[in-house]
Amino acid sequence: MSLVRVTIQTEDFDLTEEVAALRQGDARVGAVCTFVGTVRDRNDGQAVGSLELEHYPGMTEKAIEAMVDQALARFDLFGVRIIHRVGLLAPQDQIVLVAVTSAHRGESFQACEFLMDYLKTQAPFWKKEETPEGSRWVDARSSDDAALARWGIEASNS
Incomplete structure (x- = not known):
């Protein structure tokens, strides 16, 4: 049985604590x-x-849990932890954590990359940057859509 947790939060996260919790007791x-x-x-x-x-x-x-379901169907994973922050963030602040566990590194590397590609294009977040010229909404990038397409998935924002 997989351990899956998806959290949207304003507060920061501790990578060490999150990985320890994901691995705990699973030999x-x-x-x-x-x-x-x-x-x-x-x-x-x-x-x-x-x-x-x-x-x-x-x-x-x-939406993110559906992405995790896709990852679990594609890769042999034991656990998945995704944290995505919302609210006002400054440069250097942590914004997202994707962590996965498996028996072998190949599955873990691929699943982590798959989930990040999926999150970048399909997760329903709206991002606004504050620049010296004023505020601007961040548009989807074609490079992110291409990254998702290599997994055989067409971006729904295209």
């Missing part, structure tokens, strides 16, 4: 792969002073 785990995304101070050549993320509570968690 089958031979591999843990994590991805931590952080807020950059530049985007598309412009300085970024802050990033604000909005979402629809309930809907966002369900």
Whole structure:
């Protein structure tokens, strides 16, 4: 049975604590792969002073849980932990954690990358950057859609 937890939160997270909880008591785990995304101070050549993320509570968690179901169907995983922050964030703040456990590294690496590609294009978040020129909404990137397409999935925002 898999351990799956998806959390949307404003507060920061501790990578060490999250990985320890994901691995706890599961001697089958031979591999843990994590991805931590952080807020950059530049985007598309412009300085970024802050990033604000909005979402629809309930809907966002369900969408991410559906992504996890896809990962569990594709890869032999024991556990999945996804945390995505919302609210006002500053450059260098942690924004997202994807952590997976499996018996072998190949499954973990692929599943972590798959989930991040999926999150980047399909998770219902709205991002607004504050730049010296004012506020702007962050649009989807074609490179993110291409990353998802390599898994045989067409982005629904295309």
